[in-house]
Amino acid sequence: MNPVNYIIPVIFSLMVAVFLQLMPSTGSWLLWKPNFLLLMVIAWILYIPNQYGIGFASVVGLFADALFRTPLGHYVLVFALCGAIAYLLSRWLTYFSMFHRAFLVFVLVIFGELVGAALFSIWDIPKNLSHLHILGFTSAITWVLVDRFVARIQLHHR
Amino acid sequence: MAFGLMTLDAYTTWLSPIHNVVDHLVRPFHWLSNIPDRVLEWGEVNTEPRSDIQKENARLKQESLIHRGQLQRMSELAAENLRLRQLLNATELLMDSVLVTEVIGVSPNPQSHTVTIDRGSDDGVYVGQPILDAEGLMGQIVSVYDSHSVALLITDSSHALPVQVLRNGVRSIAEGTSDYNLMRLRFVSPTSDIREGDQMVSSGLGGRFPVGYPVGTVTSITQKPGERFVDVEVDPSAELDRSRHLLLVFTVGETDSNGALR
Numbered sequence: 001m002n003p004v005n006y007i008i009p010v011i012f013s014l015m016v017a018v019f020l021q022l023m024p025s026t027g028s029w030l031l032w033k034p035n036f037l038l039l040m041v042i043a044w045i046l047y048i049p050n051q052y053g054i055g056f057a058s059v060v061g062l063f064a065d066a067l068f069r070t071p072l073g074h075y076v077l078v079f080a081l082c083g084a085i086a087y088l089l090s091r092w093l094t095y096f097s098m099f100h101r102a103f104l105v106f107v108l109v110i111f112g113e114l115v116g117a118a119l120f121s122i123w124d125i126p127k128n129l130s131h132l133h134i135l136g137f138t139s140a141i142t143w144v145l146v147d148r149f150v151a152r153i154q155l156h157h158r
Numbered sequence: 159m160a161f162g163l164m165t166l167d168a169y170t171t172w173l174s175p176i177h178n179v180v181d182h183l184v185r186p187f188h189w190l191s192n193i194p195d196r197v198l199e200w201g202e203v204n205t206e207p208r209s210d211i212q213k214e215n216a217r218l219k220q221e222s223l224i225h226r227g228q229l230q231r232m233s234e235l236a237a238e239n240l241r242l243r244q245l246l247n248a249t250e251l252l253m254d255s256v257l258v259t260e261v262i263g264v265s266p267n268p269q270s271h272t273v274t275i276d277r278g279s280d281d282g283v284y285v286g287q288p289i290l291d292a293e294g295l296m297g298q299i300v301s302v303y304d305s306h307s308v309a310l311l312i313t314d315s316s317h318a319l320p321v322q323v324l325r326n327g328v329r330s331i332a333e334g335t336s337d338y339n340l341m342r343l344r345f346v347s348p349t350s351d352i353r354e355g356d357q358m359v360s361s362g363l364g365g366r367f368p369v370g371y372p373v374g375t376v377t378s379i380t381q382k383p384g385e386r387f388v389d390v391e392v393d394p395s396a397e398l399d400r401s402r403h404l405l406l407v408f409t410v411g412e413t414d415s416n417g418a419l420r
Contacts, residue, residue: 015187019191021266030399067266069267069270072176076160076163120269122164
């Protein structure tokens with residue numbers, strides 16, 4: 001039996017993530033805004049690890065670099081590392097509750113931000129990390145919606 | 159691979175075509191993501207009660223009258239200033255003209271303070287061109303495409319601009335801090351005559367920014383023990399995270415193929 005091809009739903013969900021990412025926000029919301037692209041990548045890796053893995057995360061990271069106007073390779077590394085952790089844990093996470101998945105996302109987002117800050121420091125660009133826990137928290141809350149969204153798309157497409 | 163890409167991108171221009179292509183691809187997304195804001199703006203304009211509009215109209219008329227009066231006095235002062243400069247054989251001040259533009263996108267990365275505007279090389283926009291909002295200096299153009307451009311804001315951590323205190327002309331360099339409400343002055347001596355509340359304006363040194371545009375207000379001056387320089391914090395005048403309509407500044411002699419709205 002051929003595996004179901006999820007290319008169209010994946011592209012659609014990534015387009016939704018780009019749309020949300022680019023939506024203008026002001027003040028503190030800018031710092032608390034989750035990285036929707038990273039959340040979407042983690043979601044697809046957790047749901048379909050046999051089709052979407054580290055390579056997929058790297059390609060989306062390359063697109064994120066162009067979107068965020070960071071040096072190409074910056075988000076490739078961040079997404080690939082976060083994607084690798086999600087991929088390694090994907091088999092266990094299938095049996096985990098939503099709360100535990102959200103907690104993993106909280107940890108992954110903080111890890112990703114720390115890796116990003118370390119990379120920025122190479123170019124002598126300071127990064128404010130004081131908002132990190134709030135960003136992790138907003139990402140974990142958003143994750144609940146992203147998880148449901150991807151689950152529904154997957155179910156609909158099957 | 160990631161480190162190789164980062165090094166190539168940071169030290170060469172080989173990957174800039176990729177940035178250009180993606181910038182064109184992403185433009186429709188910028189337009190789409192602005193729809194909620196536009197709908198909100200449209201709703202605010204179209205659902206405002208008639209009495210409020212009339213009140214606002216009356217207030218604007220009054221403000222316009224006051225500003226026109228002030229402008230007359232300004233023109234007189236400008237003429238007098240020009241005459242005095244001519245007497246001193248000093249260089250004539252350049253008159254600036256402006257082009258109205260609108261923000262169509264903001265950087266999704268909170269550490270990178272850039273905005274995308276709806277004017278490009280077709281309108282005569284060039285790299286290094288200063289942009290303003292109604293309150294003060296916002297930044298400068300860093301990439302120009304056919305019909306849109308990307309501007310780096312003065313609060314970006316990689317940005318610095320020469321400034322001077324309006325009160326006494328003390329010069330310094332204002333640096334961005336990746337915070338929309340904070341800039342810092344570099345290398346300010348403890349004996350410098352800078353006070354809290356001082357208005358900072360562009361000094362025009364370096365030739366990139368025209369002289370005399372408001373940059374910000376000094377909010378705090380602190381000296382840490384053992385430090386040679388004082389830490390001066392400046393609150394930017396421009397509404398960097400809010401303004402939608404901006405002005406591109408052209409100084410006399412610079413190229414302008416369109417000349418719209420001058």
